Amino acid sequence: MPKTVFITGTSSGIGKFTTIYFAQQGxxxxxxxxxxxxxxxxxxxxxxxxYFLDVTDNNSIQTAIASAIQDFGQIDVLVNNAGYGVDGVFEAMTDEIIAKQFNTNVFGLMRITQAIIPHLRQQGGGTIIQIASMGGRITFPLYSIYHSSKWAVEGFSEALHYELEPFNIKIKIVEPGVIKTEFYENNRAIVRDDLPMYQPLVDTTQRVSQEAGRKGEPPELVAQAIFKAAIDRSYKMRYCVGQPAPILLMLRKLLPDNWFFSIIKRIYNLPSGSKTVTPQK
Known part of the structure; x- marks a missing residue:
């Protein structure tokens, strides 16, 4: 009997290619x-x-899961992929922008995870795959809100695995690097502001980010990593995929903070060290 995977955020990007890849594997x-x-x-x-599903709507989550179980008999793997990125100067962020980022990337993921656990537990096990990011363990300038949401996903998922392991439910975290998807276009909310003192940082950072996005690796690479995580019977938790994730995550683990921060500043052509800034109102 074919296994069933339940994937969120499948209209584009990683979710779309992951859906197709699993289907091609039967x-x-x-x-x-x-x-x-x-x-x-x-x-x-x-x-x-x-199926219709909005990660901010608990009723749609419950309905979609129930419908999938009715149609396929059971769900073996959940892939929590739905999400988007906010970037911009934190000083310009509003409560609404921050809440929307967390409601999708964190609380939505938590809602679906919580909704699927009883089904996986009652059937004797399964796998939950959280799509995080290399930005769940390292950071880049102007992505403070996005990073904080992905760090939350990492911490939540790592802690949760202790609770679910006795029920044969595996937690996997996939950490993509720079992937050529709509993340740098439609799925990215850029916070504009009227704070000119930040403009040099914004201009420099945006140029580097956009260039990286244009040269990103194909989303099919992430789809293959997600499938690998789904069929992996071990309790390996993290799967980083796509450059520069492997090397940056390794350096973050090995280097002192200031050394690693210097590397990121060099990538973004940012000045190192402190300097006096004239106070501005």
């Missing part, structure tokens, strides 16, 4: 998105069913 796929009526990606695959 899995049943419950592909969820906020606008299933607009889907044109999966019609050629009889083993993919599309």
């Amino acid at each position: 899995w049943n796929v419950a592909a969820t998105m906020r606008n299933p009526s607009q889907d044109q990606n999966f019609r050629e695959f009889p083993n993919i069913k599309v």
Whole structure:
């Protein structure tokens, strides 16, 4: 009997390619998105069913999970992929922007995880794969809100594995590097502001980020890593994929803070060391 994977955020990017990759491997796929009526990606695959799901709406989560179980019999793997990125100067962030970032990237992921646990526990086990980021363990300038959401995912998932391991439920965390997806376009909310004192930092950082996005690795690479995590019977937790994730995560582990921060500043052409700034109102 084919196994079933339940994936959130499948309308584009990593979610779309992961859905297709699992289907090509013979899995049943419950592909969820906020606008299933607009889907044109999966019609050629009889083993993919599309469901409406909004990670900020608990009713839609419960309905989508119940429908997938009814259609496929059970869910073996959950892939929590839905999310987006906010970047900009923290001083310009509003409560609404911060709350929306966390409601999607953190609280939405928690809602779905909590909703699927009883099903996995009752059937004797399963796997939950959280799509985090290399930015869940390292940071870059102007991404303070996005990073804080991904660090939360890492901490939540790592702590949760202690609770679920006795029930044969594995927690996996996939940490992509720079991937060429809509993250740098449609799925990215840029906070504009009227704080000119930050403009040199913003201009420099945006140029480096956009250039990195244009040269990013293909999302199919992440889809393959997610599938590898899904079929891995071990309790290995983290799977980093796509440059420069492996090398930066290794350096973050080995180097003192100031040495590592100097590397990031060099990448973004930022000055090292402190300097006196004229106070501005």
